[in-house]
Amino acid sequence: MGRDAQADDLEVRLRLAGLKVTAPRVAVLGVLATSGHLDAEAVFSQVSTPLPKTSLQAVYGVLAALVSAGLVRKIEPAGSAALYEARVGDNHHHMVCLNCKSVEDVDCVVGESPCLTPSNMNGFAVQTAEITFWGLCSQCQTAVP
Amino acid sequence: MGRDAQADDLEVRLRLAGLKVTAPRVAVLGVLATSGHLDAEAVFSQVSTPLPKTSLQAVYGVLAALVSAGLVRKIEPAGSAALYEARVGDNHHHMVCLNCKSVEDVDCVVGESPCLTPSNMNGFAVQTAEITFWGLCSQCQTAVP
DNA sequence: CAGTTGTTTTGATTTACTCAAAACAACTAT
DNA sequence: ATAGTTGTTTTGAGTAAATCAAAACAACTG
Known part of the structure; x- marks a missing residue:
């Protein structure tokens, strides 16, 4: 067995998710465990160092498998390629920087549950509410005034 | 002058927005005033009836001009092309149907302002909060149980 | 009504992503 | 251990949405 914890x-x-264990899957999951909010190209480029034979299409396939297994979450902020975490x-x-498109997590929202009920449901069965905060990250506030 | 109110x-x-008045712009704005949440192709196809010479690229150009003038809003729900209203x-x-991707407006959110403050700002200067509700529209609830 | 500025057309190009067939590797059960 | 089955990855092609650029054209200015 592996000697790496x-x-x-x-x-x-x-x-546990019922997926076969393959080198590309372990590598992709490892990359995302270290740094989140990466697009498929960024994951590919990080995976390419340890596994140079892995194709970009394989990365797309792995990401799709991980997302549908619930191990990875895919977000698609306006103006960016799909990002994975x-x-x-x-x-x-998530908070997305209008300037540099960087993404930061927002742990929760004050007053969360009661506030996120749409006022006119119109027969719509809401399953989840997704909030994206747009603004300027601390770096871009000073750099782009 | 035109005789159509x-x-x-x-x-x-x-x-008023400082834009030149052209037939494609009037047509696009008219289409969006009537029915919202259309993608560029849908706008193009509706504009093509009165103005068959208008190109799809012109529609993209008009939409971009209208958006940056603040006359039209662009939304980009995950899994859909950009939509305009x-x-x-x-x-x-907005509420987006997970099944048919249809979009409905949500006038406001109960308890709105105080609830949409992210709990950890981390130096991020929030300008707007965008909420997308995902679920099933009334049609798809009955059709796809 | 001529000139300037900005818009639209035409046509090519890009990006992000998907599809499909064949080669290959992981898990299963012997 | 190892053969078989199932599912993954590679290889290569293809698609949709949107963007870019140059030339033709139209709207507003004076």
Whole structure:
């Protein structure tokens, strides 16, 4: 078995989700566990260092499998390619910088549940509420005044 | 001058926004005033009836001009092409059907302002909060149980 | 009504992503 | 251990949405 504790953990997560354990899957999950909010190209480029034979299409396939298994969350902010993060299970939201498009997590929203009820449902059965905060990150506030 | 009250109104709106009044712009704005949440292709196809010589690229150009003039709002729900609506100036939100991707407006959110403050700002200067409610529209609830 | 500025057309190009067939690798059960 | 089955990855092509650029054209200015 693997002698690397983190790799073992990733393997366990894959197995528990009913997925076969493959090198590309472990690598992609490892990349996302370290740094979130990456697009497919960025994941591909990070995976390419340890696994140079992995194709971009494989990365797309792995990401799709991980998302549908619930191990990875996909977000699609306006103006960006789809981004992936390994933080799942909590219903957290995102702040996106209007200038540099960087994304930060928002742990929760004050007064959360009662406030996120749409006022006119019109027969619509709401399952989730997704909030995106748009503004300027601290870097871009000083750099682009 | 035009003898059509609605067309006149659209022309006034364009002029007030500092835009030149052209047939494609009046037509696009007219289409969006009637039915919202259309993608560029849908706008193009509706504009093509009265103005068959208008190109799809012109529609993209018109939409971009209208959006940056503040006459039209662009939304980009995950999994859909960009959608455009003429309802601007109010900060309303949207409900998107997970099944048929149809979009409905949400006039406001109960308890609105105080609730939409992210709990950890981390130096991020929030300008707007955008909420997307995901669920099933009334049609798809009965059709796809 | 001529000139200037900005818009639209025409046509090519890009980006992000998807599809499909064949080669290959992981898990299963012997 | 190993053969078989199932599912994954590679390879290569293809698509949709949107963007870019140059030339033709139209709207507003004076």
